[in-house]
Amino acid sequence: MNNKQIKYLIYALIFIYLAYETVTTIKNSTLTYYDLEFLLEGLLRTIYISVVSIVIGTFFGIIFGYLKSNANFFSEILLSGFLDILRSVPLIIQFILFYSFMGILEIDISIFWVGAIVLSAYTSAFVTEVVRAGIDSVPETTRRASRSLGLSYWQDYRYIVFPLGIRTVFPSWISIVLSVIKDSALVSVIGYLELLKTTEELISKTQEALLLLLGVGFFYFIISYPISLYAAHLERKLKV
Amino acid sequence: MFDFDYTFHWITVWNVFPEMLSAALITIEVAVLSMFFGLIIAIFLSLGKDSDNELAKTPSVIWIELARNTPALFQIYMMYFGLGAFGIHLSPHVAVLTALTFNNAGYLAETLRGGFASIPPTQMSASRSLGMSKVQTYWYIILPQVLRKVYHPMTNQMIWAILMTSLGTLVGMLELTGKTDQLQSLSFRTFEFYLVTAAMYFVIAKSVLLGSKLLAFKLFRGDA
Numbered sequence: 001m002n003n004k005q006i007k008y009l010i011y012a013l014i015f016i017y018l019a020y021e022t023v024t025t026i027k028n029s030t031l032t033y034y035d036l037e038f039l040l041e042g043l044l045r046t047i048y049i050s051v052v053s054i055v056i057g058t059f060f061g062i063i064f065g066y067l068k069s070n071a072n073f074f075s076e077i078l079l080s081g082f083l084d085i086l087r088s089v090p091l092i093i094q095f096i097l098f099y100s101f102m103g104i105l106e107i108d109i110s111i112f113w114v115g116a117i118v119l120s121a122y123t124s125a126f127v128t129e130v131v132r133a134g135i136d137s138v139p140e141t142t143r144r145a146s147r148s149l150g151l152s153y154w155q156d157y158r159y160i161v162f163p164l165g166i167r168t169v170f171p172s173w174i175s176i177v178l179s180v181i182k183d184s185a186l187v188s189v190i191g192y193l194e195l196l197k198t199t200e201e202l203i204s205k206t207q208e209a210l211l212l213l214l215g216v217g218f219f220y221f222i223i224s225y226p227i228s229l230y231a232a233h234l235e236r237k238l239k240v
Numbered sequence: 241m242f243d244f245d246y247t248f249h250w251i252t253v254w255n256v257f258p259e260m261l262s263a264a265l266i267t268i269e270v271a272v273l274s275m276f277f278g279l280i281i282a283i284f285l286s287l288g289k290d291s292d293n294e295l296a297k298t299p300s301v302i303w304i305e306l307a308r309n310t311p312a313l314f315q316i317y318m319m320y321f322g323l324g325a326f327g328i329h330l331s332p333h334v335a336v337l338t339a340l341t342f343n344n345a346g347y348l349a350e351t352l353r354g355g356f357a358s359i360p361p362t363q364m365s366a367s368r369s370l371g372m373s374k375v376q377t378y379w380y381i382i383l384p385q386v387l388r389k390v391y392h393p394m395t396n397q398m399i400w401a402i403l404m405t406s407l408g409t410l411v412g413m414l415e416l417t418g419k420t421d422q423l424q425s426l427s428f429r430t431f432e433f434y435l436v437t438a439a440m441y442f443v444i445a446k447s448v449l450l451g452s453k454l455l456a457f458k459l460f461r462g463d464a
Contacts, residue, residue, distance in 0.1 A: 006294040007273035014302075088399070088445040089438040090406035093417060098436060100430040104246045182311040189410065196313060203321060213318050217310050224309040 012016045015229065016215060025211040035202055039212075042198030043219055049194060050184045051117035054177055060120065061127020068128060069135040079128075086125040092189045094118050100191045115187035123180050134165030165236050174231035180225055185220075195219060252427045255437050263419035264440055270337050270408070271401040271414060278344030278401075279394075285349035286356065300349070308348020312404050314341040318409040332413035340404055344397060351393045355386040388460055395452040399445045406441070418441060 068079055087095070098118050102109050138161045145152075146160045188197035199216045203209050288300030292328075307315070320335040330338065341432035359382050367377040373429075416437060424433035 003292065003294040007298050010294075010298045011303075056388065085438075085442060088403075089441045090403040090417065090441055091439050092406050092409070093441065095433055097434045100434065104431055123323070155321045178309075182309075185311040186311075186407070194313065196317070209321040213314070213322045215256055217306075217318065219296060220310045221306070225305065228305075228309060 021214065023210060025208055028132075029208045029211070030206050031208060031211075033208070039195070039198055039202065039215070042193055042195040045193060046181070046184055046195040047223070049116055049119065049187060049192070050177075050181045052116045053123050053184070053237040056116070056120035057123025057180070058127050058173075062131050063134065064128040065131025068132045083125040083128055086122055089117070091122055091183055092186045094122065095186060095190050111187075111190055111192045113134060114190060115184075115192050119180065119184060119187065122183070123176065126176045126179075127173065130169045130176065131165075133172070134169035135161055138164045138169040170238065171231050171235040173232065174227060178227055178231070181223060181227075182220065235240055242254065248432055249427075250427050250432055252429050253432050257436075258425050259414065259423065260419060260437070261384070262445065263414060263416045266333075266414070267405045267416040267442065268346065269396065270333070274337055274340035274344050274405075275398055275401050277341045278348055280346035281341065281345035282352055285345060286352040289349065289353060290356070299316050303342075304346045304349050307343050308350070312339065312343050313407050313410065315343055316407055316411060330410060332411045333454060334412060336405065336413050336415075340401055342399055345405065347397055347400075348394065350385070351390050351397070354393075355390040358383055358389055367409040389450075391456060391460075395449065398452075399448055402442065402444055402448065 034148050064083065067075060081095070093183075095115065097115050097119050102114060143156055145162060146156045151159065162209065163197060184221060185196040187194055189202070191197070193201075195216055202212050206212075243438055285300045288296040289304060292296055316339040317338055319330060319339040320332065321328060351371075363381055364374075366378055368374070368382050372380070387431040405415050408415045410419050411420065413421065420433050420437040424430050
């Protein structure tokens, strides 16, 4: 048997095991069609909260990154301090803190938005670093050349810094997207019914832990793996 | 605008602060152990992924991709609930340690691969032609350079490991977050308790960072 065949054999064995596990458990379990629907709803909520957080987080991350690359001493300390806290405190504690803080202020806010706001702030902390690295990666001389050729301040950003900077940092942005999708699983701690939380509910209802977990792992994997392949491909392609 | 009538009770937290400190030690212990075992496994995974033998390569690839493409919380659930199907019932403590080791190994393997790839293969030929054995080359030439390259990513991974232990609370482990949850449920001073916990995590993470910077200064004479 040659090398390639061994590889396929291993994958085939895993696939056969998973198929066997699925068929035998579904036969003997109390799982119904509605449970699958429930699970898919959770999957949609995971995607929904991730997309919202990524969009808002990236928007603020770009603003913060711009501010940080042009920061004076005071705003540098203020901004870095704030973003540093977001990155050094476990996300799950941030969710609980923000949720209970909203309770203290007696603000009526849905669980979805508590999750989305915290996750966006968390995303923006990482995007800020990436954006700043992107802006800093454009050589000072290039920018001075563009300004002396008559480009305005914003034109310099729009036509020189943006296209050059995005080449260096786009792969890092993709990996932030990946980690946000995975971290969105933690919103379950305040009771948002996303993919992992629905799975947990179904586990306590049907006791089919392994099958459900394999299923949900598969869902996460098929969202995440293509994006990570794409990031690796980009990194090779954009390498200067 | 707001009808703010909430009084903060910090004394409730202060009274049980020693208990939280001992819980923080459990957090650090689990993080350090998972990094240690993770690093050992990661060395084999990184060598495995780069090898030509599919019997070593395929399992390494599967491990690395699974660890990197599924949430850490899912991995913890898998160890805690999932292994029950095989009749293996781990305590929350062991389940979290195993899951974090699995996770760290996957990430560290990729970091190490990057480190090994950055060393030009000509160095191996050069040192071999100078009469060093393969093991000697790895030990004296390649590893010191790889260590320098992966030192900062490893520090980051260590901080990640500390933050990830907080997920243990969801399977009932009494590390810092779990202990906080247990303590706050007696008085329902949720905000005060978690604010203190957040500060503790911040201090731990920053101490690790500072410690690693000092160590780097000693190890690499400041040029890392």
